[in-house]
Amino acid sequence: MSDCILNRAHLPRGTLGGERMRIGGWRLIGAAGAAITFLSMGVATAHHSTAEFDYTKQLTIKGAVKEVQWTNPHSYIQLLVDDAAGSKVEWSVEIGSPSLNVNLGWRKNSVKAGDEVTMLLSPARNGSPYGTLRVLTFADGRTLDGVAARVRALPPPPANNQ
Numbered sequence: 001m002s003d004c005i006l007n008r009a010h011l012p013r014g015t016l017g018g019e020r021m022r023i024g025g026w027r028l029i030g031a032a033g034a035a036i037t038f039l040s041m042g043v044a045t046a047h048h049s050t051a052e053f054d055y056t057k058q059l060t061i062k063g064a065v066k067e068v069q070w071t072n073p074h075s076y077i078q079l080l081v082d083d084a085a086g087s088k089v090e091w092s093v094e095i096g097s098p099s100l101n102v103n104l105g106w107r108k109n110s111v112k113a114g115d116e117v118t119m120l121l122s123p124a125r126n127g128s129p130y131g132t133l134r135v136l137t138f139a140d141g142r143t144l145d146g147v148a149a150r151v152r153a154l155p156p157p158p159a160n161n162q
């Protein structure tokens with residue numbers, strides 16, 4: 001009878017009771033989790049870059065709010081601004097995510113279509129009518145900080161003397 005009892009000494013290590021399967025399964029789950037984390041890191045860091053804005057420049061624009069887009073992950077204000085020729089130019093100004101805006105004192109209805117406002121912003125590097133808000137000032141003098149309000153103005157890059 002004792003010959004029928006499983007003698008563990010004769011079996012390869014890690015094969016008792018499905019132990020190899022349990023260890024292999026956990027390794028597979030761990031490897032899959034690591035791969036997902038690694039692959040999503042590039043998306044997360046690329047998405048949150050603000051390199052498109054020139055923080056060495058600050059621009060003030062004034063106009064009428066056309067639309068407020070209170071959306072995740074970024075909210076925007078579309079502002080109609082008169083250019084030098086008197087034509088209306090539509091600026092798209094990023095104001096940050098709703099959660100950041102609320103932390104800065106904003107509410108969904110803080111700014112409405114038709115409001116006359118002045119915006120201090122850091123413009124897009126490519127020269128398009130696009131920027132990130134530093135400070136919004138209402139006609140009555142009230143202000144709201146934008147997502148870029150706390151980003152210090154950087155000095156311009158050194159001239160390339162070639």
